[in-house]
Amino acid sequence: MPEEAAPEEAVPEEVLFERRGRLGVVTLNRPKAVNALTAGMVAAMLDQLTAWADDDGVAAVLVQGSGQRGLCAGGDIVAIYRDMLAGGDETAGFWEAEYRLNSLVARYPKPYVAFMDGLVLGGGVGISAHGSVRIVTERTRTGMPETTIGFVPDVGGTLLLSRSPGESGTHSALTGAHLSGADALFLGLADHFVPSERLADLAAALENEAAEAAVGRFSGHAPASGLEEQRDWIDACYAADDAEEIVRRLRAAGGEAAEAADTIEAKSPTAVKVALASLRRVRGLSLDEALAQEYRVGLRCLAGPDFREGIRAQVVDKDRNPNWRPATLGEVRAHDVERYFAPLGDRELVLLEKETGRA
Numbered sequence: 001m002p003e004e005a006a007p008e009e010a011v012p013e014e015v016l017f018e019r020r021g022r023l024g025v026v027t028l029n030r031p032k033a034v035n036a037l038t039a040g041m042v043a044a045m046l047d048q049l050t051a052w053a054d055d056d057g058v059a060a061v062l063v064q065g066s067g068q069r070g071l072c073a074g075g076d077i078v079a080i081y082r083d084m085l086a087g088g089d090e091t092a093g094f095w096e097a098e099y100r101l102n103s104l105v106a107r108y109p110k111p112y113v114a115f116m117d118g119l120v121l122g123g124g125v126g127i128s129a130h131g132s133v134r135i136v137t138e139r140t141r142t143g144m145p146e147t148t149i150g151f152v153p154d155v156g157g158t159l160l161l162s163r164s165p166g167e168s169g170t171h172s173a174l175t176g177a178h179l180s181g182a183d184a185l186f187l188g189l190a191d192h193f194v195p196s197e198r199l200a201d202l203a204a205a206l207e208n209e210a211a212e213a214a215v216g217r218f219s220g221h222a223p224a225s226g227l228e229e230q231r232d233w234i235d236a237c238y239a240a241d242d243a244e245e246i247v248r249r250l251r252a253a254g255g256e257a258a259e260a261a262d263t264i265e266a267k268s269p270t271a272v273k274v275a276l277a278s279l280r281r282v283r284g285l286s287l288d289e290a291l292a293q294e295y296r297v298g299l300r301c302l303a304g305p306d307f308r309e310g311i312r313a314q315v316v317d318k319d320r321n322p323n324w325r326p327a328t329l330g331e332v333r334a335h336d337v338e339r340y341f342a343p344l345g346d347r348e349l350v351l352l353e354k355e356t357g358r359a
Contacts, residue, residue, distance in 0.1 A: 017044075033076070039094045046097065059110060072127060106130035150309055174243070270306050309323055
């Protein structure tokens with residue numbers, strides 16, 4: 001007799017949705033990948049959040065990550081790498097949907113509670129830090145580490161960091177540093193500090209209580225922010241609009257500032273200069289305008305050499321030895337940076353038009 005075929009293992013859903021009382025719960029469900037976002041996850045979240053926005057039975061939404069490592073480590077950059085190698089256009093479509101999701105989160109009509117526990121990087125910031133109730137813990141490690149892989153902060157991150165106190169956002173963007181929960185509060189990326197051991201109880205309270213009241217009962221005092229304690233030299237050194245001048249000032253300041261200079265000079269020189277220009281240009285823009293600017297920059301990064309090389313060195317081959325082109329800040333000219341911001345013509349990202357029918 002022929003052997004019976006073994007039953008296929010069910011593939012777990014990458015994002016889970018459930019109703020608990022009057023709470024809509026979104027659980028990112030790729031724990032082995034620290035819940036990195038895929039195109040399917042983004043599309044599913046857009047659909048479900050849109051439905052809950054009009055559902056009178058849902059009073060608030062909670063977004064959390066499965067597993068013990070974090071909410072979300074960002075977008076799935078291995079998928080982006082494969083798309084670049086194949087010469088595809090899937091990444092552009094992924095970003096368009098992701099930025100629509102970021103825009104929706106920012107204007108969500110109900111309390112949008114994000115548990116920013118563990119790792120919350122890149123795209124994870126986009127689905128949390130634009131929300132109305134942003135909670136960090138003693139385990140939080142957040143940030144926008146894109147310059148490490150030859151990319152530039154996106155998902156509205158340039159706008160968020162441009163609004164941080166003094167030049168702390170510039171420092172965070174150029175160095176790509178991982179930040180504590182206290183640092184996130186200082187930067188304006190979060191609102192409340194709740195010990196991680198109390199998150200489950202808070203989630204239960206949110207099922208029937210108003211979000212503001214429930215979060216108020218569970219919130220506590222955060223530890224001191226190391227970033228805030230470094231404010232003096234950060235503001236002095238990063239006030240320049242030229243990356244090479246920033247590095248010179250950091251070296252002259254010595255100590256932790258000089259270490260920051262070393263960090264910046266190890267990143268993609270092109271990404272550092274474009275990130276700095278992005279932060280300066282985004283001031284005064286709306287979120288949707290900022291996302292449109294980031295989309296222009298992102299498509300130019302896809303076409304350049306450093307984004308692919310950065311992912312290769314950090315994630316694919318893991319040799320941590322990227323070959324940046326150009327190799328130094330001094331070789332990246334002003335006109336090179338300017339090209340990243342040039343209009344895209346009929347490929348421009350127009351979020352309001354896509355969401356509401358208005359330009």
